[in-house]
Amino acid sequence: SKDSTPFITFVLGGPGSGKGTQCAKIVDTYGxxxxxxxxxxxxxxxxxxxxxxxxxxxxxxxxxxxxEVTVRLIRREMELSDNHKFLIDGFPRSEENRISFERIIGAEPNIVLFFDCPEEEMVKRVLNRNQGRVDDNIDTIKKRLKVFEALNLPVVNHYAKKGKLHKIWAVGAEDEIFEQVRPAFAGCEV
Ligand code: UP5
Ligand code: MG
Incomplete structure (x- = not known):
């Protein structure tokens, strides 16, 4: 219920590393x-x-x-939800995002997943996606990869140091990757 302490999972990884795909499976399995x-x-x-x-x-x-824009959107969704288990996908993308979330929400994530994927694989997947996203073109993908390396990897390292990071090798069949995700949620079965 709304009164319980939130259980927060951050889902990190580069563009096309499979965050959204694996989140759908986590939702189905762990609620x-x-x-x-x-x-x-x-x-x-x-x-x-x-x-x-x-x-x-x-x-x-x-x-x-x-x-402040992104954290406000996330906060509103958390407040509107009657679930208390949140899978926050593609955020925080920088140390500034992370610090802002922790200050405004007043909580840290319980778990952080990191989908580790080679750049060539990410580029291939994003270019094949074909869902009309304005950022799914080679020029923007190159920029997304640069921003990811420069700003998101420090966040990954921060949570590794805190012992919260579950690093997952994001190449292979979707179901095989999900088998590496499961242990992070041991005890979270619905
Ligand atoms: N696919 C998935 N798994 C596969 C597998 N195992 N083998 C082969 N193919 C696989 O997957 C991408 C594609 O690969 C799909 O076609 C899928 O079928 C296939 P997906 O699950 O969609 O990957 P995901 O990691 O979710 O990729 P996405 O492109 O969504 O990641 P981004 O982090 O780039 O995008 P996001 O939507 O999070 O952000 C977009 C932009 O919004 C950012 O660049 C930024 O400008 C902005 N933004 C912020 O400013 N702040 C934020 O907090 C968040 C976003
Ligand atoms: Mg996504």
């Missing part, structure tokens, strides 16, 4: 509420909200939307 930061931002673009055009420009450039 989490899935919050994709990218999807929340794309929804703001679609509904022409106050920040829509700035978010669109930022995503086209593969850059990171200001923390």
């Amino acid at each position: 989490f509420k899935h919050l994709s930061a990218g999807d929340l931002l794309r929804r703001e673009i679609a509904r022409n909200s106050e920040y829509g055009s700035t978010i669109l420009d930022t995503i086209k450039e593969g850059r990171i939307v200001p923390s």
Whole structure:
């Protein structure tokens, strides 16, 4: 219920590493509420909200939307949900995102998953996706990869040091990858 302490999982990994795909399986198996930061931002673009055009420009450039915008969207979804288990996909993308979340939400993640995938594989998957995303073109993918390496890897390292990181080799069949995900949620079966 809403009164219980939230159980928070961050899902990290480069563009096309399979975060969304594995999150769907985690939701089915462990009953989490899935919050994709990218999807929340794309929804703001679609509904022409106050920040829509700035978010669109930022995503086209593969850059990171200001923390207060993203954290506010995530917080609203957490407050609206009657679930207390959250799978936060594609966030935090920088140390600034992380610090902002911890300050505004007042909580740290219980678990952090990191999908480790070679760049060539990520590029191939994103170019094959064909869902009309404005950032799924080779120029933007290159920028997304640079931003990921420079800003997201420090977050990964932070949680590794804290002993919260579950690093998963993200190449192979989706079901094989999910078998590596399961141990992170031992005791979370619904
Ligand atoms: N696929 C999946 N698993 C596979 C497997 N094992 N073998 C072969 N193919 C596999 O998968 C990508 C594709 O690969 C799919 O076609 C899938 O079928 C296939 P997916 O599960 O979609 O990967 P995912 O990691 O979710 O890739 P995504 O492109 O969504 O990751 P990004 O992190 O790039 O995108 P996100 O939506 O999180 O962010 C987009 C942009 O929003 C960012 O670049 C940034 O500009 C902005 N943003 C912020 O500013 N702040 C935020 O907090 C979040 C986003
Ligand atoms: Mg995704």
